[in-house]
Amino acid sequence: MPIVLRAPATSATPELVLRPWRDDDIDAVLAAYRDPVLRQWTRFPVTTRSEARAFLRRSRQGWAADRRFSFAVLEPAADGQRLVANVVLKEVTPGRPSAEVGYWTAAPARGRGVAPRAVDAVSAWAFARFAAAGLTHLELMHQIDNPASCRVAEKSGYAFQDLLPARPPFPRDGHRHVRRRP
Template structure:
């Protein structure tokens, strides 16, 4: 899979356009700053507390692209006067295997972007790309999992047409609370 993939979500009347592109080392400083947010730190298992942590995290994203099983995208708010835009989130397609009918999506948004529709717009673009890119290899549906107390993620799933499927029991330490499983089928 070519890591030069760039995806776009057009502007809306109330929000600038989004650019989704693979993570690169130039993102480390912004990533480290975004991870200072206590809400993000509470909702994600990964810790980015230093620039070295940021470098390792970005390298892990790049390795996923190289293996062809995990495709992480930095979500940037397009800005006409900036070369790269402001980092506002992350979306990822993971668990991709040829012939396997499902894969998982994940996302997070920076504190400055919450409540502005960034996550559903970015997830919609990622979802379309996933089915277009891997549908011929057998991808039939995508799974989105979030903890039951994460009502914002539940709203993102609903806005993005991921149907609630069931509640899954907690699996500590990686998933300490029960979770909601949402599914989006390729034909939805």
């Protein structure tokens, strides 16, 4: 049975549904990546159907390997559900105390609290699922010139940990935020 997570509705926003990516998400992925702001912050922009298929294939492979878990984040729309974000738990290894959380938010969903709620849902799931395998903390990293990601980290329970020096493929220094297992 596929994993489905939920981030509860707030007074101003609907419930979010988080589920593994599916092959029929190709058009939604392409639409999200048309946004120049999203492309600015991602290492692997998706601009063609072939790249979108590769994105979805890598997502399936990560789940199959039990090491990388990428979630499509959806909210209700008049015609069903609309893609609003992606959250990924990566570098999950039994016995390793940490893993990394990454995310992006589709342009129409920015500034509405989608990313912190989705990151919080995946973080809680990660601790519940992998604590017995030794997971004690999660890291969220972003470039120093991305204050929106700093706010997402703080709102989803990730405390600023330290400054990271620039290193390829990241051209600028960055922040590491950490959330510890409750």
